[in-house]
Amino acid sequence: MTESGLTIRDKPNFYVTEHFMYSDFICPCCDTIKLVPGFYRHVSMLEQLRKRAGFPIYVTSGYRCKAHNAKIAGEPRSWHLLFATDIKPENSDQEKLRILYEGAIDLGFTGIGRYNTFIHLDLRPNAVRWRV
Numbered sequence: 026m027t028e029s030g031l032t033i034r035d036k037p038n039f040y041v042t043e044h045f046m047y048s049d050f051i052c053p054c055c056d057t058i059k060l061v062p063g064f065y066r067h068v069s070m071l072e073q074l075r076k077r078a079g080f081p082i083y084v085t086s087g088y089r090c091k092a093h094n095a096k097i098a099g100e101p102r103s104w105h106l107l108f109a110t111d112i113k114p115e116n117s118d119q120e121k122l123r124i125l126y127e128g129a130i131d132l133g134f135t136g137i138g139r140y141n142t143f144i145h146l147d148l149r150p151n152a153v154r155w156r157v
């Protein structure tokens with residue numbers, strides 16, 4: 026909630042692609058986002074992933090300001106400080122998570138982390154994949 030009592034989703038908002046809005050990617054504590062090089066590429070790849078998958082993708086974390094990243098105990102050099110997304114299908118369905126993971130590899134995301142309930146994606150220069 027903001028001081029006006031509205032959440033970001035009640036405010037004017039815009040689609041970045043067919044399925045994703047700016048509000049999907051903003052920092053939850055301050056409603057901001059950094060339009061770093063790679064932001065639109067990342068989101069357009071996410072849109073391709075969504076179209077391939079054919080089911081909704083929920084973004085649980087996008088851009089994080091330094092304060093928010095610290096508050097949620099994110100890694101101090103987290104890619105979320107520039108731009109990264111954590112995504113999941115409804116109910117963190119394992120088969121759908123697998124489809125998203127394989128799709129992210131095909132589409133060329135370079136930082137790909139597979140967690141039990143979500144997948145981390147970023148466009149770091151040197152490709153890294155990990156499984157938690």
Ligand SMILES: [Zn+2]
Nearest residue numbers: 052054055090
């Ligand atoms: Zn913030």
